[in-house]
Amino acid sequence: MKTSLAGLKKGQKAIITDFNIDAIPLKLLEMGCLPGNVVELLQIAPLGDPIYINVNDSHVAIRMETAEEIDVEIITDTI
């Protein structure tokens, strides 16, 4: 299922398919947030923003506004 990174639920894994490069900090790319890599949503902050992801073994927190610019394809669902 295609969605944006912001649309993932806690514990879901997805593959990054594409992103709006002009709206993504280079730092995030360098941490491994690149097309083809697997990303897992680990935590959502209690107030709904930011989110905490694991991509390419990098554990990073990003804001929703950034996550919305990253397209993903969901691969697993955890219950």
Next chain:
Amino acid sequence: MAAPTIKIALIGNPNTGKTSVFNQLTGLNQQVGNYPGITVERKQGSVKLPGNIKGTVIDLPGTYSLNASSIDENVVIELLLNRNDKDFPDVAVVVTDVENLKRNLLLFTQIKDLEIPTILVVNMADRMDRKGISLDIPYLEEHLNTKIALVSSRKGIGIDALKKLILDYKNLSTEPCLNASSIDPEYFNKLRNAFPNQLLYKLWLVITQDVNFGALERNEIQNSSFTKTKSELKRLQQKETIKRYQFINDVLKSGLTVDSSKAKDLRAKLDRLLTHKVFGYIIFFCILMLIFQSIFAWSAIPMDFIDESFTKLSSWASKSLPPGKLTELIANGIVPGIGGVVIFIPQIAFLFLFISLLEESGYMSRVVFLMDKIMKRFGLSGKSIVPLISGTACAIPAIMAARNIENWRERLITILVTPFTTCSARLPVYTILISLIIPNRMALGFFNLQGLTLMLLYLLGFGGAILSAYLLNKILKTRYKSFFVAEMPNYKMPLFKNVAINVIEKTKAFVFGAGKIILALSIIIWFLGSHGPGDNFKNAEAYITQQPQYMNLSQDEIDNEVAAYQLENSYIGIIGQTIEPVIRPLGYDWKIGIAIVSSFAAREVFVGTLATIYNIGSSSDDEATIKQRMDAEINPVTGDKVFNFATGVSLLLFYAFAMQCISTLAITKKETNSWKWPLIQLFGMSTFAYIVSLVAYQLLK
């Protein structure tokens, strides 16, 4: 002839234990300063290498890559691109975390492209077993064209081997790991032909970064046919990043094996607890309370001791040294001035003890995660919460705590607004004013009105901070677009050595940085308060003893009268009287004016100064006496009480908002490296205070 010193640069991602490696190499032989003109901390130390060779180690700011997104990261690039820099390293030591090797190697491959001799340190090697990680070192050394030191900086393992590799740096390969120019061969060929003498990767970095680069003019490149749009450049940077990861993945496929069945992850469990929507905030709140308790209550014990010792030293000096100007300067100017610096040490040490523990353990990143959304609205960072809360004890350590905010703009806003929070020095002023103007009564049966007022003043402080942060956020321009990407490092047991060095360094930075300014300014204020122009000041004692109404007073009472008369005629007294027209609309007379001017050194001086002016002797600490005297003070023109409700409220508001603290100004100067920001603080806050007090008095009188 002494052997030349080897220059070593420590480079690495944040959270790789780079600072631990630095501490292991240099011990306490460190100097911490600032890079000229900017506020980035510059850490340098010396290391003894085998064979009595000396080395200087520079601990460069942590960075994820050579593509800078902050002034901290710029420092790294500017140094590595400039071979003429006096600090240009003979050898680069790239520190990586074995658990994040893949990501950490990105920076490594970039540095290799600059053809600097490079050693790869794989840190936290003691965790390999537990995490099921094994490395094929000879394979990795061959394919990465480097020498590898397996190190555990926490346990001090592998440091000697690293020192040997450093010593042998001339035998390191300077061959790049990969050919980055293949991402756009045509473009890079053009570059190569235009600047045949320059390293290609260096050219690429100069084009994509905002760094100063001496020999090569940026404009020269930009105005040539190499212009590409920002978006095109970023796409190329993305291609470059993908290419580097391809290379790294290929190397690690054979060089690194992870037996994931062995990896037991504590992180997930702790994360669930610490970022929980209820427990997360409760735990954070408890930790804040603990910090608050320590800087408020525990540090009071050493602070009282310091206060007493310096008072004793001061009176001892004035008694034992030969009387004269010099003794006065020492006993009443220098000794209390130094005391005024030393008194802050316990609070600073306590606060930084906790902050280093939080940083080292990895908890601070979770706080940022929890608080970011709330603080973001006001242009602050999740990390700003620590300075803002610590500010209730004292703004000095609080402003220093803002160092942990990476984003310069968020850090600046935090520094600028922190002094609004109600610090402990405001308490004596608040208590006495509240007890004068607010009846000690219960409202609604159980709220003590006086307590309620005090609480209101605390809220007012926080409100002032948040509101001004909001305004500053709208006003301040920034060179870097603020993106939020926060690494959530793994949890670690804090290392005693790192915490101790951090506490010592921060305390030293305060004493020798802001301390100098505080000392100088408090000597000036002492001078202005104890000297005056003309004969009135000099002949105070003769004048008082001649007045018939003072004839029957005891020696002590006469002394008090003399002190009051002297203060009136001192420079500060004259300033206080001169500013009376300006402060009269706020409901203050010239005596309050004097107290305001002299409390510029520290707010709590307000009470003591009033005590001196009202001839009850500044030594009398008896609050009740001061209060009675203040309550009895009558305005000669109107016949009203001087400290009536309107004046009291006006004064409370003035002290809530005005920048009445030279120590805070000094630390802001130190932390922002410019007089611009403390001056903005001074005039901004004091103007605001003036307007608010003016409105309040005019409405209430």
